[in-house]
Amino acid sequence: MITEIDLVAQLKDSKSQSLAFEVLVNTYKQKLYWHIRRIVLNHDDADDALQNTFIKVYKNIDGFKGDSKLYSWLYRIATNEALTLLKQKSKKQGISNIELKNQIIENLQSDVYFEGNEIQLKLQKAIALLPEKQQLVFNMKYFDDLKYTEISEIVETSVGALKASYHLAVKKIEAYLKEN
Amino acid sequence: MKEQSKYKPFKIPENYFDNFNDKLQNRLNAKKSILPKNNGFIVPKNYFETIDSRSLEAPKTRIVKLRFYKAYYFAAASVAAIFLIFFMIKTRNTSKVTWNNLTHNDIYIYFENNEINLSTYEIVEVLPIDELHMTDILDDPLDAVKVGNYLNENLTDFEILNLEDYEKN
Numbered sequence: 190m191i192t193e194i195d196l197v198a199q200l201k202d203s204k205s206q207s208l209a210f211e212v213l214v215n216t217y218k219q220k221l222y223w224h225i226r227r228i229v230l231n232h233d234d235a236d237d238a239l240q241n242t243f244i245k246v247y248k249n250i251d252g253f254k255g256d257s258k259l260y261s262w263l264y265r266i267a268t269n270e271a272l273t274l275l276k277q278k279s280k281k282q283g284i285s286n287i288e289l290k291n292q293i294i295e296n297l298q299s300d301v302y303f304e305g306n307e308i309q310l311k312l313q314k315a316i317a318l319l320p321e322k323q324q325l326v327f328n329m330k331y332f333d334d335l336k337y338t339e340i341s342e343i344v345e346t347s348v349g350a351l352k353a354s355y356h357l358a359v360k361k362i363e364a365y366l367k368e369n
Numbered sequence: 370m371k372e373q374s375k376y377k378p379f380k381i382p383e384n385y386f387d388n389f390n391d392k393l394q395n396r397l398n399a400k401k402s403i404l405p406k407n408n409g410f411i412v413p414k415n416y417f418e419t420i421d422s423r424s425l426e427a428p429k430t431r432i433v434k435l436r437f438y439k440a441y442y443f444a445a446a447s448v449a450a451i452f453l454i455f456f457m458i459k460t461r462n463t464s465k466v467t468w469n470n471l472t473h474n475d476i477y478i479y480f481e482n483n484e485i486n487l488s489t490y491e492i493v494e495v496l497p498i499d500e501l502h503m504t505d506i507l508d509d510p511l512d513a514v515k516v517g518n519y520l521n522e523n524l525t526d527f528e529i530l531n532l533e534d535y536e537k538n
Contacts (some may be wrong), residue, residue, distance in 0.1 A: 211390065218389055226379055236385075248395060305378025306374055 195260045200250045211357040214243055217260070220333070221267045229330040230293050230313065232302040234278075237272040242351065245270065261342035268325065292315045308366075315365035319358055326351055327358040 190211060191199075199209035214341060221242060226235040253262060279289040285310050294314050297303045305313070316324055329335045330351075337348045344351070487495075 214393065217385060222381075222386070223379075230379075232379075232381060239389075240396055243393055244397060299474055300384070300399055302380040304380055309378040 194255075197250075197253060197255060197259060197344070207249075210247060217263055217320075218243075220260075221263060224264060224329070224333060225267050225271045227292070227316075227332060228268070228325070229274060230297060230303075230317075231300065234274055238267070238274045241270045241274075242267045257342055261339065264329075264343040265345075287289070293317070309367055310364060312362070314369075315362040318365065319361060322346070323358040323361070324353045326354045330355050 196209055196270060200213065202209075218239065220271040222239050225238045225242070228230070228297060229235050229238060236245060242263070246263060253259070257265075275286065275289060276301055279286050282289065284292070294310075294317050297305070297313060314326060319327065324342065326340060328344070329340045330337070335343075338349050340346075341348050344356075
């Protein structure tokens with residue numbers, strides 16, 4: 190299996206770029222898709238944001254200095270693309286971010302790509318109600334099983350602050366599920 | 370609450386990840402512009418690496434203070450102003466005063482502000498009466514309304530008009 194350093198070097202070399210980019214897409218497309226999907230919840234939006242993520246990576250690979258790991262750089266771009274897409278949607282519809290989240294949650298019930306039961310729908314509602322950072326940390330820790338050190342590199346926050354965020358997020362979700 | 374499948378309850382369209390690469394490639398190809406990225410300009414070898422040392426080697430030129438000329442600007446402006454005033458006065462004086470150039474107002478102001486010490490008879494003697502004709506006065510018939518307005522404004526004693534005598538006649 191190709192190492193991350195070699196892959197970056199090949200991506201920057203115009204001769205090997207196409208092949209290396211295909212390797213990159215195949216390696217990360219599923220992980221990044223689910224990361225984005227949990228933020229935007231809707232498949233079509235996730236698909237758009239994922240494509241935008243890889244296009245951005247392709248265009249900016251020369252600017253990647255290697256100060257951080259490749260996967261954390263990719264996750265950071267994916268997170269930004271997902272959040273930007275939501276902001277654009279709320280701006281286009283002239284509603285707030287929270288109103289848009291509620292609207293997306295309501296639409297989940299009729300979404301053909303969502304087959305959750307009542308409890309799963311409530312869990313998504315509880316996550317959607319969390320502040321942006323807590324939402325990200327909870328998803329990455331709970332669903333993606335990323336380590337705190339890895340999340341720390343992606344969201345550029347200290348491990349201590351992340352632990353506190355995750356703890357708060359779990360408490361809020363549990364409280365919401367008990368109440369409802 | 371973690372016993373559920375990692376990705377559940379979310380689903381994806383069939384063969385989504387298999388077809389993703391082609392879809393992405395199409396978008397990348399569509400975004401590629403036919404315009405060349407390189408604009409054709411190049412710089413000499415090691416230009417930017419050596420620009421600091423070349424700047425230091427550059428011959429030192431004398432720095433002239435801009436403020437140095439400031440005093441001259443004021444002097445030049447003063448001289449220009451003096452010349453302008455001089456020419457304006459000169460131009461005014463050279464214009465020849467003729468009777469036709471004078472307005473009634475100028476004459477009125479002159480008599481108001483200067484003591485002439487001439488009696489009415491003396492003025493009459495000066496005026497070229499011989500050249501005057503009765504028609505010079507009659508050509509400008511008095512407007513009845515103007516006369517009425519004048520009398521209203523200036524006359525206090527109506528008896529002076531001798532209206533009774535006029536009626537008798």
